[in-house]
Amino acid sequence: MDDERYFLPFHFHILGLQRSGFLHRVIDMTLKHRIRIGILLAGETGVDMRPHNPTYQDMFSAFFAPIADMVDISFIHTRHGDFPDQLSDYDAYLVSGSRHGVYDDLPWIPRLKDFITSAYSAHIPLIGVCFGHQLLAHTLGGEAVLSDKGWGVGVKDMPLQADLPKSSHQHKTAVNNIDKGQSVRLLYMHQDQVISIPPAATLLLGDDFCPFAAFTIPGRVLSFQGHPEFSADYLAALIDRRDDSIGKDKAETARQTLNIRTDNDQVREWMYGFLEHALDIQSRVA
Numbered sequence: 273m274d275d276e277r278y279f280l281p282f283h284f285h286i287l288g289l290q291r292s293g294f295l296h297r298v299i300d301m302t303l304k305h306r307i308r309i310g311i312l313l314a315g316e317t318g319v320d321m322r323p324h325n326p327t328y329q330d331m332f333s334a335f336f337a338p339i340a341d342m343v344d345i346s347f348i349h350t351r352h353g354d355f356p357d358q359l360s361d362y363d364a365y366l367v368s369g370s371r372h373g374v375y376d377d378l379p380w381i382p383r384l385k386d387f388i389t390s391a392y393s394a395h396i397p398l399i400g401v402c403f404g405h406q407l408l409a410h411t412l413g414g415e416a417v418l419s420d421k422g423w424g425v426g427v428k429d430m431p432l433q434a435d436l437p438k439s440s441h442q443h444k445t446a447v448n449n450i451d452k453g454q455s456v457r458l459l460y461m462h463q464d465q466v467i468s469i470p471p472a473a474t475l476l477l478g479d480d481f482c483p484f485a486a487f488t489i490p491g492r493v494l495s496f497q498g499h500p501e502f503s504a505d506y507l508a509a510l511i512d513r514r515d516d517s518i519g520k521d522k523a524e525t526a527r528q529t530l531n532i533r534t535d536n537d538q539v540r541e542w543m544y545g546f547l548e549h550a551l552d553i554q555s556r557v558a
Contacts, residue, residue: 306344307547309336310362312384313349314403315370318513325509328368328501335501335536339544350384359390364397364547367404369499373418373464374403374410385411392492397550399543400495406464408495409487413470421481423518424460425511426526427534428498430477430485432456436494439545450538456486457534458498459507466497491553494546500539504530 317327326334329347336345346362348354351370356362367388372378388411391398400408406416435452450456456477466484469475473493477486485497499507508530515523 306342307544307551308361308363309343309345309399309547310356310365311345311347312355312365312367312387312404313347314351314368314372314380314384314407316351321509321513325506326503331501331503331506332366332368335540338537339540342544343547350380350387353380353383355383355387359394359396362396363551364399365391366399366401367407369402369404372403374407374416375418381407388412395492395554397491397547398493398495399546400493401501402462402497402499403464405486405495405497406466408493409466409469409473409484412473412489412493414466414468414473414484416464416466418463419465419467421465422463423514423522424462424465424482424497425518425522426460426507427457427504427529427532428460428479428482428485429455429457429532430479432476433478434474434476434488436476436488436542437545437549439541439548449541450535456538457532458496458500458536458539459502459504459530459534460485460498461502461507461510462497488546491550494543496539498539500534500536504534 311332313328315328317325332345332347336343348356367384372381374381384407388398388408392412398408400406410416432450432452432454438449460482462482465482466487469484469487470489470493472489473487474490475484475487477496477498478484482497486495488494508527511518511523511526518526
């Protein structure tokens, strides 16, 4: 069996038991290694913010820390032209946020689009956050644009429009699972928006201001306009930095939402459940 996620003891091979029935479940529960996530960094913390604020690496490391025994994250600086040597270097990829737009004339953006297309064709699970959300939609048959609605910023509350695979690992008991119809609160900071999702996608979150705030292609893609890796303090610093661009009134309104508890933990559980489900599908068809 040529699948690096599973390691069969020698005597299992001799007996020819493969991954079926009871043995299948034993292997899944005890021999599966951590999911390798390649985080494709499309942005970075501004130079003027770095002395007193976390980097993108810091924030994603903290975000995934509660499931560090289940995932292994690595950072690839795609914004600087770095890409994995092979698609198979990682089990899944996450495309980060960025101050750039999918339409910007920068050499790394078309290359990242090509990488996403190749990964999707290879059935490698993909996760998007903010710019990553927009780029996944834009690349896979939807569209993202600079919105004429202005900035979307602060904590936004949107109802979940479809259920997602639940994680089977032990950490899920610490999170009150959100089901279809219940509210999902995330931190937002964006000017660009997805205005149509890929034909194969299912809408997860949206409101009048941002109708396509999250979507999934089951077993293939999970994508959020919001920032589950952000803290309220970091977003407050970003608002201060972009106060003039956002507009004084909108910036102040956004600041007043930052004491609302967000559902970052739930999104992490969804991400892990999505990856678990996607990789299980891969293993069954391999």
